[in-house]
Amino acid sequence: MSPAEKEAVEAFRRDVVEPSMTSLVLIDFWAEWCGPCKALSPLLDKIAAAYADKGVVLAKIDTDKNQFIAAQFQIRSIPTVYAMFQGQLVADLTNARTESQLRALLDQLLKQLPIQSSAADAEAELEPLIAMGEQVLGEGDGERALGIFTQLAEMAPENVAVLSGLLRALVATQQFDDAEALLADLPEEAAGAPEIERARSALALARTARPVDDLSALAAEVAANPDDLDKRFELAGGQMAAGDRDAAAETLLGIVAADREWNEGAARQQLLKLFEVVGLEDPWVSQQRRKLSAILFG
Incomplete structure (x- = not known):
């Protein structure tokens, strides 16, 4: 290894490997003559700045000036972008050329790696x-x-x-x-x-979900005329507005059981909104979803 190569290795260790011990380092292999590299560079700068507080840093490697390093990574085309953590390559980000693609990949990596930030x-x-x-x-x-x-x-x-x-x-x-x-x-x-x-x-x-002045009166009206699905839907809205999700779900499930396609499936759609609001992982939602499935597929 020549003195120049030793210097390049030392610089790479200092600027890339050592920071990767605690951070996620994006390594951008580029060259001055490379048009796509110049197009990608501002995007990488923007992403690195946006993710700096999350433990992401950017290192740029000019392949013309660092041919020995580029050879060690078997760089055959540029731009090439790798992600390194704790001295190991953890992802090839080369095919991610848009901000949304890069963000999605970085978010995934940051969830998986113990980055200090x-x-x-x-x-x-x-x-x-x-x-x-x-x-x-x-x-x-x-x-x-x-x-x-x-x-x-x-x-x-x-x-x-x-x-x-x-x-x-x-x-x-x-x-x-x-x-x-x-x-x-x-x-x-x-x-x-x-x-x-x-x-x-x-x-x-x-x-x-509109509030109802007298829920008990409306409930009695619905009980007396259960085929009036408009009134039942109004009752469900009043129950939701009052914070009674159990009663609202029961009323909506009753509408679905009576006519699942009523008002273009409005009762089922309202139920799904209620499930999402409560939280899809909530045990209550799981219980209500089983009831809905039993009606739809039972």
Whole structure:
């Protein structure tokens, strides 16, 4: 190994291998004459900056100036982008040429690897606070939940679990316009998250679940005329607005059993929204889904 090659190896160890002991290092093999490299470079810079607090760093290797290093990695075409963690290559990101593709791959890697980062530490601190907010929200105390999630949003304004909780707390306190405005302002990557979809379903459900002044009178009316599915659907809405999900689910299941295609499947669609709002992993949802399946396929 020549002195120049030894110097290149030492520089690679210092700039790439050592940082990879605690961070996820993106290695961009490029060259000055390479057009696609120049097109990809700004995107990698943007991604590295966005993920810096999550423990991602970017290292650029000019293959013309570092031919020995490029040969060790058997680089045959550029741009080539690898991800390294603890001195080992963990992914080939070369085929990811869009921001969404790179983000998806990085998010997957970061979930699998024990990366040390300020974001991970902050998330660990947030978890019990989010759980507390979710518990309060589940107990029906919307005002208190709103206070908790408002404070959490000041601490972590981009955390989708926090934003979801805040949105559902706004819905629980019937601040629908504020929830709509918050949803409209969300960045694209957050807007499509499952947690946000859950909150969006909560808002849609609340918009259609109209409070009823006298639920007992309406229930008696439905009992006297069970074939009036419009009234039964109105009753389900009133039950949901009152926070009685058990009664609402029973009423909606009754509509599906009577006529699963009524009003273009409105009762079934409302049930699915309710399931998403409660949480698809919740035991209550599993129980209700079994009832729905028994009606549809029994």
